[in-house]
Amino acid sequence: MEHAKEDLQVRWLKLRIFLKEKFAIKPDMDGILFLIGVQELGTGKQVYTKEQKQDLMHIAVCTVLSQSGYYVMEGLDDEGWPHFKQLKPLPEFNVFEQENFLKDHVLLYFEQIYKKED
DSSP: OHHHHHHHHHHHHHHHHHHHHHHOOOOSHHHHHHHHHHHHHTOOSOOOOHHHHHHHHHHHHHHHHHTTTSEEEEEEOTTSOEEEEEOSOOOOOOHHHHHHHHHHHHHHHHHHHHHHHO
C-alpha cells in the first residue's frame, strides 16, 4: 500500500509542476481547485470575490467527485453557475486520507481533460 501512496504523491507533484509551468498559478490544493472551478464555470480569468472563489472551489470538488458518482450536476442557475446534487455520502476519512482521496480525483480529472485534447 505504501507504493500506492508514493505513486499518488509523485503524480501529484508532476501535476503541480505542469500547472505551474502552464498557468503560472500557485499549485497547492486550493489553487488547483480554483483553476478547475474557473474552467468548469467557463468565465475565464477575471477578478472574483472571496465568496465566488469559495463557490468555484465547491464547483471543483463536486466536479471531480462526480467522476465517482458522489455528485451530479443538476443544472445552471440564472447566472450560469452550476449546481450539484450529492448522490451518496462521502467516505469517512481522517484529514490525510481525505486529502489523498481528493488528490486522486483531481488527478483523474486532469487525465480525462488532457486525453480529450490529444
